[in-house]
Amino acid sequence: MSMDMDSVIGMTLRIGVIISIVLISAGVAIMLARGEGLGYPINEISSMRSPINSSVIPVLGAVGHVASLDGLSLIVLGLVVLIATPVLRVLLGIASFMMEKDWLYAVITIIVFIDLMIAIFIIPALLK
Amino acid sequence: MLDIILRFMEILIAGIFSGFIGSLTGLGGGTVLTPLLTLFLGVPIYYATGASLISTIATSSGSASAYIKDKITNVRIGMGLEVATSGGAIVGSLSAAWVYSHGLAWVIYVTFGIVLLTSIIPTVQRGKYEIPKPRQPDWSTKLFKLHGEYYDAALGQEIRYWGVRWWLGEFIMFFAGVISGLLGIGSGALKVLGLDWAMNLPMKVSTTTSNFMIGVTAATGSSIYWYFGYIQPFIAAATAIGVLIGAFAGTKVLIKLTNRFIRWIFIAILNFLGVEMVLRGLSIARIIVLPLVYEYSASTALSIVLIAALLAKYGRRR
Numbered sequence: 001m002s003m004d005m006d007s008v009i010g011m012t013l014r015i016g017v018i019i020s021i022v023l024i025s026a027g028v029a030i031m032l033a034r035g036e037g038l039g040y041p042i043n044e045i046s047s048m049r050s051p052i053n054s055s056v057i058p059v060l061g062a063v064g065h066v067a068s069l070d071g072l073s074l075i076v077l078g079l080v081v082l083i084a085t086p087v088l089r090v091l092l093g094i095a096s097f098m099m100e101k102d103w104l105y106a107v108i109t110i111i112v113f114i115d116l117m118i119a120i121f122i123i124p125a126l127l128k
Numbered sequence: 129m130l131d132i133i134l135r136f137m138e139i140l141i142a143g144i145f146s147g148f149i150g151s152l153t154g155l156g157g158g159t160v161l162t163p164l165l166t167l168f169l170g171v172p173i174y175y176a177t178g179a180s181l182i183s184t185i186a187t188s189s190g191s192a193s194a195y196i197k198d199k200i201t202n203v204r205i206g207m208g209l210e211v212a213t214s215g216g217a218i219v220g221s222l223s224a225a226w227v228y229s230h231g232l233a234w235v236i237y238v239t240f241g242i243v244l245l246t247s248i249i250p251t252v253q254r255g256k257y258e259i260p261k262p263r264q265p266d267w268s269t270k271l272f273k274l275h276g277e278y279y280d281a282a283l284g285q286e287i288r289y290w291g292v293r294w295w296l297g298e299f300i301m302f303f304a305g306v307i308s309g310l311l312g313i314g315s316g317a318l319k320v321l322g323l324d325w326a327m328n329l330p331m332k333v334s335t336t337t338s339n340f341m342i343g344v345t346a347a348t349g350s351s352i353y354w355y356f357g358y359i360q361p362f363i364a365a366a367t368a369i370g371v372l373i374g375a376f377a378g379t380k381v382l383i384k385l386t387n388r389f390i391r392w393i394f395i396a397i398l399n400f401l402g403v404e405m406v407l408r409g410l411s412i413a414r415i416i417v418l419p420l421v422y423e424y425s426a427s428t429a430l431s432i433v434l435i436a437a438l439l440a441k442y443g444r445r446r
Contacts, residue, residue, distance in 0.1 A: 006199070013189040013343075020186070021372065024365045032133060046132045046362045048171045054178075055357025075361045079182060082368065083350055085189050086343040093207055104272075109207050112344065115214035119348045123218070124355040 005096040009089060016085030020078045027074030037072025038065060045072065054079075087116050136366050138169060143370020147187065149394050150371070151378030153251050154320075154335065156342065157371035158184045158313040159244055163401040166237070167408060171363060173233050177224070177312025178358035181350040183371035184314045188343030190372055191379065192336075200278045201336040205291055205329070208272055209322065210341050212298040214348040216305020221352040224310050228356075237409025240311050244402035245434070247317035248395060252442045259287060260328045268294035276333065291327040300326050301341075309349040312358075314342035395438070399431040 031037040037045055038057065045052050057076055065073040090113050097106040146160035158180035165176035192201070227235055268274065274291035291297070300322035308315040319338035323329045329337070353359055404427040410416040411423065418426065 010192075013192050017186055017189045017372070021369060024368060028136065028365050032129070032136075035129070042129075042132055046135055048135075048169065048175070048363070050360055050362065052361070053175070053357040054354045054359035054361070057361070072361060075365045079359065079361065079364060079368075082182060082185050082189075083347050083354070086185060086347040089189075090207075090344060093203065102273075105204055105207060108211060112207060112210045112214055115211070115218065116344070116348055116351070119214070119218050119221075119351040123222070123352055127355065 005092070005099065009092050009096070012088055012092060013085060016081060016088065020082040020085070023074050023078030023081060027071045027076075027078060029071070030069060030074065031071025034071060037075070038062065038070055040072065087113075087120075090116060136362070139165070139171075139363055139366035140370040142169060143183065143367040144374035144377070146367075147183070147371035147374020147376075148378045148381075149374075149397065151187070151375040152381070152391075153394055153398065154316065155247060155251060155398070156184060156314040156316045157187055157375055159247070160398070160401065161367060161371060162240060162312060163244070163405050165363070165367075167401070167404055173236055174224075174228050174356075174358040175360040175363050177236070178350070178353045178360065179364040179367040181308075181312040181346050181353055182359060182364045183367045184312075184346040185343050185350065186368045186372045187375040188314065188339055188346065191375065192340045192343060200332050201340045202274075202276045202291075202329070202333055203340070204273055205276075205297075205323070205327070205333075206337040206340045208294070209297055209301040210344050212302040213305035213308070213319070213341055213345045216302040216307075217309040217345045217348040218305075218352065220306035220309020220311075221349045222309075223306070224312075224358075225352070225356045227310075228358075234409040234413035236311065237405050237412060241402045241405030241407075241409065243307060243311060243313075243315075244398060244405060248398050248402070248438070250317050250320060251398075252395060252438055259283075259289070259330050260324070262290075263292045263328050265290055266292050268292065274327070278330075278333065280332065287330060289330050289333065291323075291329050293326050293328070296326040297322045305345055305348075308342075308345050309352070312349065312353070314346060316342060392435070392439070396431060396435050399434050400427055403427040403430045403434070 035042045040052050044050060059080060062073040062076040066077055090109060094106055094109045097109055142164040146164060147157040149160050150157035161180045162176045165171040166173050269290050269292055272294050277286055277288040280287050304315045304318035304322060307318060316338050319341060320334045323334035323337055324331060407423050407427055411418060
């Protein structure tokens with residue numbers, strides 16, 4: 001793997017984690033300051049057995065509220081960025097193996113990417 | 129309001145503690161986090177495993193960026209095995225959803241405890257040898273380009289190595305993925321078993337490559353957890369930040385920490401949590417129901433026995 005691609009991948013992982021932690025921390029601070037997030041009261045959100053979880057918060061809907069600096073939507077966006085970071089890393093891996101003309105490993109990495117897409121999009125669509 | 133901030137701090141501290149012990153013992157943050165959250169903070173186990181899986185991604189990505197720079201991680205071997213691991217993670221997280229929807233959460237407690245207890249053994253054995261005895265390369269060594277080299281700073285030399293038995297690695301990695309999806313942990317111990325024992329790779333290559341893989345496996349599992357609603361944003365936010373801080377502190381201390389006594393204290397904590405998870409699971413299933421005081425005493429007693437056995441077997445050698 002070329003020198004440049006390695007540092008690009010290393011940087012991507014680091015930046016992804018930093019962005020996500022900044023978003024999550026800001027979201028927690030805003031949510032605590034305002035006492036609510038996406039219309040839910042903080043008491044309900046923060047309970048250990050809270051019904052407010054990833055299945056009741058639509059990702060796209062939440063991300064739409066980021067502009068209005070809603071605390072809960074910033075947290076959700078931060079979590080999405082965190083999950084997306086390894087996905088992006090796999091995509092960069094495909095590019096890097098292709099640049100090296102290592103077709104066997106390009107195909108292997110594409111299969112890993114397909115596994116990820118099955119988990120993120122296909123299984124939820126099938127179960128709906 | 130104060131009680132909510134305190135609740136956040138409680139989860140955050142549990143995260144820091146888990147990240148710290150996880151990085152010192154090499155088991156990863158999730159292995160300690162889920163027991164702490166479920167046993168002592170009253171978090172339902174599906175939220176605990178969801179938060180743990182999220183935190184695992186944070187630590188894996190955070191530390192992988194440092195390891196890539198050192199060029200010890202073998203990206204080819206990692207990516208090749210990830211085919212099996214991410215497939216396993218899909219099977220595991222769907223199984224978890226089936227188990228929860230049938231009211232069988234106790235199965236997760238018991239399995240978690242057993243996996244935690246068995247993963248202590250490789251942790252204790254660690255450091256016995258650094259570079260494995262070379263094995264004859266086989267067809268998979270050549271086909272999948274399993275060679276590599278890295279500079280070992282401790283030994284002060286370039287280490288050239290090659291992997292064997294790729295198929296056996298894939299097989300073990302599939303199970304590592306299933307466990308990761310089922311229990312919401314990185315299952316680094318099983319991954320190291322696949323890389324180290326099955327494929328005969330040097331310890332440093334195994335651990336860094338496994339760490340690289342954990343992020344992708346956990347991303348697969350947590351996408352399915354996300355759909356089923358096992359990710360509770362308030363809890364996951366606190367643990368992601370906490371575990372990352374703890375793991376960072378752990379790697380800083382790791383270089384200085386050579387005290388065997390402290391190491392054994394951590395192993396004792398892991399032992400206690402493992403036994404306690406099994407007992408709690410059995411009590412939820414109403415197989416053995418003990419009052420909490422007796423449950424903790426029984427866990428302590430059993431941990432002392434286990435620790436004594438481990439010390440007798442492995443303690444003297446180092």
